[in-house]
Amino acid sequence: MIPGQFDYHAPTSLDEAIALLTEHGEDAKILAGGQSLIPAMRFRLAQPETIIDINGLEDLQYIREEDGHLAIGALTRESALEESEIVKRYPLLLDTCRVIADPLVRNAATVGGNLAHADPANDHPATMLAYGAELVAHGPEGRRSIAVDDFFIGLFENALAPGEILTEIRIPTPGEGTGGAYVKLERKVGDYAISAVAVQLSLDGERCSAVRIGLTNVSPVPMRASDAEAALSGQELTDDVLEAAGQAAAAQCDPSGDLRGSVDYKRDITRVLTKRAVRKAVERAKGGSA
Numbered sequence: 190m191i192p193g194q195f196d197y198h199a200p201t202s203l204d205e206a207i208a209l210l211t212e213h214g215e216d217a218k219i220l221a222g223g224q225s226l227i228p229a230m231r232f233r234l235a236q237p238e239t240i241i242d243i244n245g246l247e248d249l250q251y252i253r254e255e256d257g258h259l260a261i262g263a264l265t266r267e268s269a270l271e272e273s274e275i276v277k278r279y280p281l282l283l284d285t286c287r288v289i290a291d292p293l294v295r296n297a298a299t300v301g302g303n304l305a306h307a308d309p310a311n312d313h314p315a316t317m318l319a320y321g322a323e324l325v326a327h328g329p330e331g332r333r334s335i336a337v338d339d340f341f342i343g344l345f346e347n348a349l350a351p352g353e354i355l356t357e358i359r360i361p362t363p364g365e366g367t368g369g370a371y372v373k374l375e376r377k378v379g380d381y382a383i384s385a386v387a388v389q390l391s392l393d394g395e396r397c398s399a400v401r402i403g404l405t406n407v408s409p410v411p412m413r414a415s416d417a418e419a420a421l422s423g424q425e426l427t428d429d430v431l432e433a434a435g436q437a438a439a440a441q442c443d444p445s446g447d448l449r450g451s452v453d454y455k456r457d458i459t460r461v462l463t464k465r466a467v468r469k470a471v472e473r474a475k476g477g478s479a
């Protein structure tokens with residue numbers, strides 16, 4: 190279907206974009222890669238009266254390390270992450286951007302759009318929850334930073350205030366003895382996850398000294414598997430401990446049954462993927478390249 194009528198603006202500065210967003214309020218939508226918004230408009234699930242196309246804001250496309258963080262401009266394309274030498278030092282992030290959709294989508298889709306859309310089926314929310322990322326927004330009141338734990342507040346609902354634009358994602362640079370992994374099960378390449386698990390952990394000898402786990406597409410709102418984190422924290426990561434963590438994630442998630450599988454199937458897949466992701470993260474923390 191062809192989208193309905195809308196007014197189109199292409200600001201050339203962040204200030205101009207914020208002013209337009211403030212002026213048009215709830216009737217306006219930001220357009221980034223368009224890979225979620227345009228399909229939603231075609232199906233008339235979204236019918237904005239005004240489109241504010243931010244693709245001219247080239248200052249929002251960057252990947253750099255600074256102040257103990259990886260800083261990613263919100264307009265950075267998935268394909269740029271995949272090709273970045275810096276991102277190779279962030280295996281959880283690299284795993285994630287490689288399994289989002291297909292290369293055509295990844296050439297257009299942006300990291301900021303993936304997060305701002307707040308779709309529990311999208312892959313970046315779980316990964317940013319596992320990293321404990323910080324999301325930077327600019328709006329009429331200036332700049333503010335939002336902890337990723339506070340960003341996803343409902344189905345397709347984020348914590349951005351009226352007039353705010355997501356501008357940067359900040360991931361703490363992992364230190365020695367840390368490892369991360371993203372493991373996703375999809376029906377076919379390019380599809381959204383049946384379930385997927387993002388893990389970022391630190392080891393102290395054989396013990397897990399810190400861990401964060403995010404889950405994809407098994408809850409109405411992107412979520413952390415906090416019960417699984419509790420099962421792993423401070424423990425030696427034996428098979429029994431991993432199984433307990435997998436079971437905790439399966440019990441805590443809240444999937445709905447659909448064409449991708451029943452509730453029971455998705456819970457069990459989440460149990461299995463949690464164990465696989467933790468094992469892979471541990472191997473990487475120990476210096477392996479799995």
Ligand SMILES: Cc1cc2nc3c(=O)[nH]c(=O)nc-3n(C[C@H](O)[C@H](O)[C@H](O)COP(=O)(O)OP(=O)(O)OC[C@H]3O[C@@H](n4cnc5c(N)ncnc54)[C@H](O)[C@@H]3O)c2cc1C
Nearest residue numbers: 219221222223224225226290298299302303305311312355
């Ligand atoms: C065939 C197909 C398969 C896909 N498979 C996957 C998949 O497996 N995994 C996955 O994670 N994603 C998948 N996607 C979604 C894709 O990654 C989207 O592009 C992404 O979710 C949204 O990014 P975008 O830049 O295209 O945003 P847009 O579609 O332009 O915008 C999405 C929403 O975010 C808002 N927005 C965008 N940028 C900002 C910003 N900087 N500040 C505030 N609000 C903003 C927009 O107003 C809109 O509401 C798929 C898409 C397609 C078409």
